[in-house]
Amino acid sequence: MKPLSQLAAEQALSVRVVLTDIDDTITTDGMLTASAYASLEALHRAGFIVVPVTGRPAGWCDHIARMWPVDAVVGENGAFYFRYDRENKRMHQHFWATPEELRLNRQKLNDIEREVLASVQGSALASDQSYRIADLAIDFCEDVPALPEAEVDRIVSIFERAGAQAKVSSIHVNGWFGAYDKLSMAKTLLSDVFKIDWDTAREQVIYAGDSPNDEPMFAAFPLSVGVANVHALAHRLKNKPTYITHGHSGEGFAELASILLKATSQRSPARV
Template identity: 50%
Template sequence: MRPVAEMPIDVAGAVRVLFADIDDTLTNEGRLPAVAYDALERLSAAGIAVAPITGRPAGWCDMIARMWPVAGVVGENGAFYFSYDEEARRMRRSFAIDDATRAADRERLKAVRARILAEVPGAAISADQLYREADLAIDFCEDVAPLPDSEVDRIKHIFEEEGAVAKVSSIHVNGWYGAYDKLTMSRRFASDILGVDLDAEKDRIVFVGDSPNDAPMFGFFPNACGVANVLDFVGRIDAEPAYVASKKGGHGFVEVANRILEARSA
């Protein structure tokens, strides 16, 4: 991982799309700093399409798609994308899995939920679970005392033993049934909403993230960036970003945004 400041001017200046995780990438200690929101505004005003790619729930994503200066949002680790059409006053929603299958999968996840709570003392159901469409989120440090890495790994293994996909973020272990992730739905979102072929244009797209569930995006985008707290996961992440900011969370995101915007103006 090289410093963000070393991203070549021609590379940074060619960026046309920016994807970013939310928790601990746009936020710091659970809050969205004004400078990070301002960076989203500046990127959008410069003609760069911005989209959060997050593990957060459908309820949150509906609000983000409507109210933030973004082209859309991919939520629940790739379960769907939402994009608000301001001219038509209509929310465009696309899901990886149909309604009936999602409902059946939620029933299957009830058994996983019971097993995790019984076998991993201190783990809890995420406070935002009520607003989710497709996955089960287990809190290991957001609203509970932080669990050791061994217990976080145990939660992930229980999901996998039950046949589910599981990804670790900076605050939750998310588990679901279905062959999708952040990258698969980002590809659909880019094609449907932005008219961008992710595979053909990946050199001109930057993803910014911070944790193991961002690995598919880090591995795919050659100019992916991590905020400084990604360094906490060295050795526990399947793919690392090409560049890393010097600051954590939203302040690190601002570093990336500034590098791109300064390169465009240069």
């Protein structure tokens, strides 16, 4: 991982789209700081397409799509994207699975939930689970004392034995049924909504993240950035980000935004 300061100006100038994780990438210790939020708004006003790509639930993503300075949001690790049409006051939702598939998957996830909570002492259902549609989130350090890494691995193995996918974020193990992840839904969103094909995306998209559930994005985009706290989970990553910030969490995201804004300040007029 190279210092973000080594990102060439011509590469920064090529960026049209900023995709970013939320937890511990935009937020810091669970808080959305003024500087990180201001960086989102500055990028949006400067004409970048800004899209959070998160493991957080549908209920949160409805709020984010409506009220944050973003163009869309991918949620529950790729289960859907939401895009709010501000002019017509309409929320557009696209789900990977059908309603019937979601219903059947929830039954299987309920079985996994019971097994995890009975088998892994100290684990808990994520506090945002009631706002989720497609996945199951098990808390291992957000609102509970941090579990040993071996116990996190046990949670992952329970999901996988049941045939589910499982990804570790900085706070949760998220599991679901379906052949999707953050990358597959991000690609769908870029193509469907913004008419950006994959070859173009690899040249125009930069992705920021901090944890193993960001790995598909780190692997796919040559311009990928880990905020400094990615070091804590780097041993879980086969595919690491190309660049790393000096600052942790929201400070690291603000660092990335500053570099992009500086490089592109003369490229196009800001939004009003």
